[in-house]
Amino acid sequence: MIRWRRMSGYNALWVPGVDHAGIATQVVVEKKLMRERKLTRHDIGRDKFISEVLKWKDQYGGTILGQLRRLGASLDWSRECFTMDDQRSKAVTEAFVRLHKDGLIYRDYRLVNWDCTLLTAISDIEVDHLELKEETMLKVPGYSSPVQFGVLISFAYPLEEGLGEIIVATTRIETMLGDTAIAVHPEDKRYKHLHGKHAIHPFNGRKLKIICDAVLVDPTFGTGAVKITPAHDPNDFEVGKRHNLEFINIFTDDGKINSNGGAQFEGMARFAARVAVIDALKEKGLYKDTKKNEMNLGICSRSNDVVEPMIKPQWFVNCHTMAKAGLDAVRSKKIEIIPQQYEQDWYRWLENIRDWCVSRQLWWGHRVPAWYVTLEDEQLNDLGSNNDRWIVARNECDAMLEAQKKYPGKKFQLNQDPDVLDTWFSSGLFPLTVLGWPDDTADLRAFYPTSVLETGLDILFFWVARMVMMGMQLGGDVPFQKVYLHPMIRDAHGRKMSKSLGNVVDPLEVINGTTLEDLLKRLEEGNLDPNELSVAREGKKKDFPDGIAECGTDALRFALISYTSQSDKINLDIKRVVGYRQWCNKLWNAIRFAMGKLGDHYAPPATIVVSSMPPVCKWILSVLNKAIGKTVTSLEAYKFADATSAIYSWWQYQLCDVFIEAVKPYFFNDSQEFDSARAACRDALWVCLDNGLRLLHPFMPYVTEELWQRLPQPKDSCRKTSIMISEYPSVVKEWADDKLESEFGIILDTVNKLRSLKPPTDTNERRPAFALCRGEDIAATVQCYQSLVVSLSSVSSLKILAESDETPPDCSTAVVNKDLSVYLQL
Numbered sequence: 001m002i003r004w005r006r007m008s009g010y011n012a013l014w015v016p017g018v019d020h021a022g023i024a025t026q027v028v029v030e031k032k033l034m035r036e037r038k039l040t041r042h043d044i045g046r047d048k049f050i051s052e053v054l055k056w057k058d059q060y061g062g063t064i065l066g067q068l069r070r071l072g073a074s075l076d077w078s079r080e081c082f083t084m085d086d087q088r089s090k091a092v093t094e095a096f097v098r099l100h101k102d103g104l105i106y107r108d109y110r111l112v113n114w115d116c117t118l119l120t121a122i123s124d125i126e127v128d129h130l131e132l133k134e135e136t137m138l139k140v141p142g143y144s145s146p147v148q149f150g151v152l153i154s155f156a157y158p159l160e161e162g163l164g165e166i167i168v169a170t171t172r173i174e175t176m177l178g179d180t181a182i183a184v185h186p187e188d189k190r191y192k193h194l195h196g197k198h199a200i201h202p203f204n205g206r207k208l209k210i211i212c213d214a215v216l217v218d219p220t221f222g223t224g225a226v227k228i229t230p231a232h233d234p235n236d237f238e239v240g241k242r243h244n245l246e247f248i249n250i251f252t253d254d255g256k257i258n259s260n261g262g263a264q265f266e267g268m269a270r271f272a273a274r275v276a277v278i279d280a281l282k283e284k285g286l287y288k289d290t291k292k293n294e295m296n297l298g299i300c301s302r303s304n305d306v307v308e309p310m311i312k313p314q315w316f317v318n319c320h321t322m323a324k325a326g327l328d329a330v331r332s333k334k335i336e337i338i339p340q341q342y343e344q345d346w347y348r349w350l351e352n353i354r355d356w357c358v359s360r361q362l363w364w365g366h367r368v369p370a371w372y373v374t375l376e377d378e379q380l381n382d383l384g385s386n387n388d389r390w391i392v393a394r395n396e397c398d399a400m401l402e403a404q405k406k407y408p409g410k411k412f413q414l415n416q417d418p419d420v421l422d423t424w425f426s427s428g429l430f431p432l433t434v435l436g437w438p439d440d441t442a443d444l445r446a447f448y449p450t451s452v453l454e455t456g457l458d459i460l461f462f463w464v465a466r467m468v469m470m471g472m473q474l475g476g477d478v479p480f481q482k483v484y485l486h487p488m489i490r491d492a493h494g495r496k497m498s499k500s501l502g503n504v505v506d507p508l509e510v511i512n513g514t515t516l517e518d519l520l521k522r523l524e525e526g527n528l529d530p531n532e533l534s535v536a537r538e539g540k541k542k543d544f545p546d547g548i549a550e551c552g553t554d555a556l557r558f559a560l561i562s563y564t565s566q567s568d569k570i571n572l573d574i575k576r577v578v579g580y581r582q583w584c585n586k587l588w589n590a591i592r593f594a595m596g597k598l599g600d601h602y603a604p605p606a607t608i609v610v611s612s613m614p615p616v617c618k619w620i621l622s623v624l625n626k627a628i629g630k631t632v633t634s635l636e637a638y639k640f641a642d643a644t645s646a647i648y649s650w651w652q653y654q655l656c657d658v659f660i661e662a663v664k665p666y667f668f669n670d671s672q673e674f675d676s677a678r679a680a681c682r683d684a685l686w687v688c689l690d691n692g693l694r695l696l697h698p699f700m701p702y703v704t705e706e707l708w709q710r711l712p713q714p715k716d717s718c719r720k721t722s723i724m725i726s727e728y729p730s731v732v733k734e735w736a737d738d739k740l741e742s743e744f745g746i747i748l749d750t751v752n753k754l755r756s757l758k759p760p761t762d763t764n765e766r767r768p769a770f771a772l773c774r775g776e777d778i779a780a781t782v783q784c785y786q787s788l789v790v791s792l793s794s795v796s797s798l799k800i801l802a803e804s805d806e807t808p809p810d811c812s813t814a815v816v817n818k819d820l821s822v823y824l825q826l
Contacts, residue, residue, distance in 0.1 A: 007697070017434055022360060028527055046363050089366060096368070100392040106316055121357055142269065152170070155169075163197065180246045181230075185213075216236075230245050255305075323353040327350045335483060360419060449480055484638050487564060489572050503543060549581075551574075559577040613680040621732075622738075624654075627647060635698075664791075694729050766795055768824075769822060770800075771823075772802075775819050783800060
């Protein structure tokens with residue numbers, strides 16, 4: 001896109017930038033610390049851990065940008081930026097302060113996705129959902145034995161006043177320790193007599209009110225009674241708010257039962273408590289049964305731990321007004337999403353948006369610019385317990401001044417929030433911050449809003465929607481006018497690329513080629529645990545038994561672009577890339593041959609007079625014109641695969657297979673009678689090479705640059721220093737000749753039919769051919785191009801027959817169309 005737009009005369013800018021990948025980077029560095037030094041981050045402290053992360057970033061952080069350089073990405077490298085650099089960090093603080101001032105950022109106790117291994121809240125995109133159809137035993141980090149999932153456990157709560165018992169069911173029996181109510185449907189006659197009554201918790205005596213909730217409860221499912229754990233389930237959390245229930249957290253941060261769970265279970269790991277609770281229920285005669293149950297299990301993609309919904313004090317962004325603006329922008333076509341079908345995903349996400357938890361309990365990232373005020377004589381370990389005590393400011397000095405105003409004459413201590421911001425917060429500001437925001441820069445005025453965002457459909461909500469919301473809120477306008485969502489690259493079997501499967505393909509391995517031995521060595525240098533490493537090694541051996549052949553950048557680029565017509569996934573088969581590498585070689589050889597025909601002293605004319613050229617030259621310029629038109633309209637419509645198809649077809653099937661072969665006789669015969677035709681062929685050939693290379697350049701930058709530099713230029717023209725800043729081809733009205741193209745269509749069909757009649761054993765033998773023409777017009781057409789048919793189909797002669805002529809004996813035959821049949825003497 002960027003090369004095409006620049007060549008088309010636009011002021012084209014593509015800024016290189018990378019985010020700090022907070023959770024992913026921290027996990028990698030923590031694993032490295034444990035593997036190499038048997039230390040945790042807590043053993044070395046925050047400052048030293050950040051130093052370790054920066055060392056790792058300096059060593060490996062440039063990998064993506066290095067890959068982009070090798071892939072020929074045409075970026076303005078002088079503007080390279082990083083979410084954690086000084087300018088971007090300043091912007092992140094400014095955004096947080098402004099959003100807080102506007103009432104859009106607040107601190108509250110809410111339910112979050114909690115990772116008990118990483119000890120942090122995680123975003124929805126970091127949660128993989130495992131569909132379980134039946135009882136399944138899964139390995140969970142920190143547990144020596146597999147844990148049971150995919151079952152529904154039924155048990156009874158005794159009712160007060162001797163009313164008997166009420167049966168409920170759950171997939172997470174351990175959470176019953178935090179139950180604070182039981183919900184029934186208000187219209188369910190079975191439980192009408194229990195409305196407002198209480199059940200008694202068997203382990204702690206807590207009274208659980210029987211509440212009516214038509215939103216949550218389906219009376220036809222199970223017993224029609226639902227246990228409510230407001231602090232550990234998203235649906236129950238909403239019920240808890242509706243009915244003003246008590247929210248009881250029963251887990252420590254590392255997933256053990258805390259004191260709220262009762263002395264009988266305190267200190268147990270959550271899944272050990274699962275077994276203990278069942279045993280305790282059985283002892284009391286309250287356990288009923290266990291049935292297999294389909295369920296969706298949330299797994300953290302970073303740690304493989306089972307995600308635990310937990311109530312935590314966190315910073316949240318109120319997204320509702322910003323989401324409405326984002327919805328309106330797409331509905332009004334101020335932002336266009338391509339392909340259009342993904343607009344429905346946009347509407348679904350933003351119409352059902354929830355407030356965004358932006359704080360993370362990590363050390364690597366942008367520290368939350370908020371300070372907690374602890375007044376004299378207060379315990380510091382109450383940090384964060386009172387939400388009114390937080391001061392949001394650009395720096396500690398500003399926070400101190402604000403606190404002095406808020407608490408005049410009082411002594412206090414300020415402590416900055418140890419949490420960091422979600423990586424998506426800083427990434428969501430990128431369209432603004434890469435152009436210098438919050439400063440009023442020339443770049444911001446010239447390039448904001450930007451034209452196009454190109455990204456993967458998997459982060460339409462997590463990144464794109466947040467850029468739109470924050471861009472409109474803080475930048476006053478949409479951040480881009482179009483969003484192009486490329487398909488996701490998968491392996492040849494259609495599986496998602498995953499380090500643990502060993503099917504991740506580094507583009508540099510395809511560009512440079514690599515051996516199986518080196519592929520396996522790369523795996524061992526990674527962060528995989530022994531089991532994952534074993535699976536990954538087998539995957540590599542199966543998929544790349546002979547390694548990966550060297551394909552070069554141009555072949556990889558062309559293959560990937562040609563794949564974009566494949567719906568939302570690209571099943572990348574390296575063999576296809578190898579095929580395009582072979583085509584690159586063919587292209588190189590064909591162009592070098594063609595340049596040889598131009599001669600060392602050839603100087604292209606300033607203008608081309610098409611009318612005086614031989615028909616084959618007129619034809620090649622007419623079909624070139626069509627290819628240019630098709631390519632440009634395809635690029636404008638973001639149909640990149642159609643553009644590659646148009647270019648490939650012209651280069652391969654029209655220029656190389658037909659034109660270059662058709663003009664060879666002019667160059668192999670020095671007769672003066674061919675001087676004029678030879679000169680015209682040279683000019684047409686030069687026009688084709690010059691336009692064809694410029695047409696192909698955005699797709700194959702390296703080979704086109706190399707060959708275009710060797711192409712002679714008109715004497716008085718001002719030659720551009722690079723093909724990338726030359727003009728992109730456009731349609732030339734005078735070259736179009738539909739009648740000639742139609743005639744050539746018949747002739748080329750004739751050639752293909754004659755070729756198909758040749759016995760497979762024939763290598764160089766030329767045989768006589770005949771064309772049976774049913775009518776004067778078709779006879780005249782074949783007569784006009786008789787020598788071209790002989791040359792291209794490698795026959796010894798072509799005799800034109802009328803309908804009244806006898807059919808030649810001992811021939812194989814083929815029908816070209818209703819007016820023309822061909823025969824080949826056997």
